[in-house]
Amino acid sequence: MTASDADGDDLPVIRPVSSRERETLRTTRIAGIDGPLAELARVPRIRAHDAIETARGEGFEALQRMPVAELLDRLATAGALFLGEGAPASATAGSLPPFETYRRRVTESTGLPAGLVETSAHWLAFGLRHAAESLRAQSPTGRLDVYDEPAYERERTVGLAFAPRVRILGAMMPANDPTVYAWPALAIAMKIPIALRPSDRDPFTAVRLGRALLEAGVPESAVHVLPGDRSLGETICQEADHAMAFGGEEAVAGFEDDPSVETYGPGESVAILGRKPTARELDTLARGVCRAGGRACFNLTRIVATGDCDPDVVANGLAERLLEADVGPLHDEHTDVPGFPDRETAVRIDGAITAREGVDVTAEMGDRSSRLFDPEDAPRLLPTVLRTDKLVPEFPFPFVGVTRRDREELPKCLRGAYLAVVIGEETIERRVVRSPAIRKVYAGGYPASVDLRETHETYLASFLYSTTTYDPA
Structure with a gap:
């Protein structure tokens, strides 16, 4: 009809x-x-x-x-x-x-x-x-x-x-x-x-x-x-x-x-790095930023360096990888970067990122003058790595903020996250696991896939079912 x-x-x-x-x-x-x-x-x-x-x-x-x-x-x-x-x-x-x-x-x-x-x-x-x-x-x-x-x-x-x-x-x-x-x-x-x-x-x-x-x-x-x-x-x-x-x-x-x-x-998922990540670990983190076009709760929004980890090195490594994302037509099966049917939304998000304190590492490395890109089909925001001293909010495209925090502040300063990746910090890893504000924890790298046997923050059965005493005759 x-x-x-x-x-x-x-x-x-x-x-x-x-x-x-x-x-x-x-x-x-x-x-x-x-x-x-x-x-x-x-x-x-x-x-x-x-x-x-x-x-x-x-x-x-x-x-x-x-x-x-x-x-x-x-x-x-x-x-x-x-x-x-x-x-x-x-x-x-x-x-x-x-x-x-x-x-x-x-x-x-x-x-x-x-x-x-x-x-x-x-x-x-x-x-x-x-x-x-x-x-x-x-x-x-x-x-x-x-x-x-x-x-x-x-x-x-x-x-x-x-x-x-x-x-x-x-x-x-x-x-x-x-x-x-x-x-x-x-x-x-x-x-x-x-x-x-x-x-x-x-x-x-x-x-x-x-x-x-x-x-x-x-x-x-x-x-x-x-x-x-x-x-x-x-x-x-x-x-x-x-x-x-x-x-x-x-x-x-x-x-x-x-x-x-x-x-x-929002997910505001995070990776905490206690040492310089390997090339493979950086690959997994870049996948975490770009997966599902950057729009899922499990996308990495924040990378936090601590201990011996240099945030500038991490930001540069991520930027190199995000610059490889395909920005082709939306109906092309190889395209990685989502569009915005409403251009005003893209302009507003672009302005909000520009107003934040920090350096757009992807812009400097890719020698681009604008994050906002207008192809024939729909406006895009190009993948962005922001090196900043402040934790960033979540935006619906491949975007991540790289910051530094002292070990003692973690994970309290994060307030919460849907997913946390911890690399090179066993003590913080245990703190994160015990934090009720962080629901899923992976050590060593961003997971290759989401396993539906895992919790989605919690198990569905935990609020659909309850365990009761039953002593049949």
């Missing part, structure tokens, strides 16, 4: 995925780098309330009746459908647009290069296909049977149960990286329904995932994708039994004191 824009061109209508959603009166236009992309339906608040109640009742009971092995098979099928791959006969007739259409829309609406969209989509599908490994990692016994029969024994005498503590998970989702949808999707495998409010910038990933789950045979009462403004996302987070809220400081600020909402962002 389409709607006509002001020029008379037909635009697709991106509709909610919800068993109780039949008509939507209002839509908003999704802008892209080459013009409007689609009309996005807006879900009224009362419809979101109805969807949550449906999920909490019918959806929860429907998932509880399904064996976990069957749900895992259906998630794997959904992963194949998401990528547009051949689906088994058990899947219903397809309603998903071709994968190439999906990839193009996400690139044009977010500015994320096509190759990075495809990589992230494959990681999302990988997470669905290998959901069993993630569920085992989060099981108190390391087995899957506790999701079907919660009773288990510890030390042969203590009777316990691993039981759901919520009947629905809500989420206010970001537009930075499609991979992040793997985490709420895992809730379905854990027999917990979901209600997602996607970002207006990228509703395509959420709707495609929702439809893939339904076509794979997940009960429609358990899957709800509800586009709407930010207040609708806040409503979902408030009315759901537990929720996840992704975004920058402003987006998550309202939930920081709410124990029923897990907040994610």
